Amino acid sequence: MTEELDLSRRRWLKGGLVPLRPTNCLPWSVDWFGFTAGCTRCGDCLRACPEQIIVPGDGGYPIIRFSRGECSFCGNCVDSCGQDIFFDKQQSPWRQLASFGDACLAKQGIYCRSCQDVCNAAAIKFKPRPGGISRPELIGDLCTGCGACVAPCPVQTIAVLCQE
Numbered sequence: 001m002t003e004e005l006d007l008s009r010r011r012w013l014k015g016g017l018v019p020l021r022p023t024n025c026l027p028w029s030v031d032w033f034g035f036t037a038g039c040t041r042c043g044d045c046l047r048a049c050p051e052q053i054i055v056p057g058d059g060g061y062p063i064i065r066f067s068r069g070e071c072s073f074c075g076n077c078v079d080s081c082g083q084d085i086f087f088d089k090q091q092s093p094w095r096q097l098a099s100f101g102d103a104c105l106a107k108q109g110i111y112c113r114s115c116q117d118v119c120n121a122a123a124i125k126f127k128p129r130p131g132g133i134s135r136p137e138l139i140g141d142l143c144t145g146c147g148a149c150v151a152p153c154p155v156q157t158i159a160v161l162c163q164e
């Protein structure tokens with residue numbers, strides 16, 4: 001058992017605790033309070049996700065872990081769930097954007113474009129910097145929050161952050 005999971009279980013054994021809102025919730029899920037009120041923690045969504053990016057979070061409630069891969073927006077997690085805790089899949093699945101941390105190699109003057117290479121939405125650009133190494137910049141209107149850029153970053157400095 002990981003230290004994170006162990007801590008989570010111990011918190012819950014004490015009882016009465018509200019699960020911590022994760023950095024990344026499931027796509028199309030209702031607000032965290034409503035989600036945890038309806039989710040039975042059955043694990044069906046974990047098994048339904050072809051990318052295997054859904055894991056048990058605080059209290060066993062499912063969360064997204066982009067270090068394992070990206071969301072393809074297949075909708076299987078929503079379809080697998082018997083509870084009324086997701087909204088219409090015709091709508092945008094979430095409002096979250098990639099963010100590049102200070103450990104970024106390019107910000108440290110080392111050439112790297114791993115994030116741009118994997119972004120199918122072309123949401124990451126590198127503007128030329130005369131006399132310096134270009135740094136990643138996000139085009140927010142294009143970023144889908146899919147998380148594809150997270151795992152390939154060699155220094156794990158990309159986070160996909162909720163904008164709500």
Ligand code: SF4
Nearest residue numbers: 049071072074075077
């Ligand atoms: S939409 Fe598909 S890929 Fe994304 S979390 Fe749900 S099951 Fe996984």
Ligand code: SF4
Nearest residue numbers: 104105112114115153
């Ligand atoms: S992959 Fe990571 S280190 Fe490389 S440019 Fe993108 S944010 Fe920086």
Ligand code: SF4
Nearest residue numbers: 119143144146147149
């Ligand atoms: S989260 Fe997805 S769309 Fe946004 S920058 Fe990363 S790879 Fe591109």
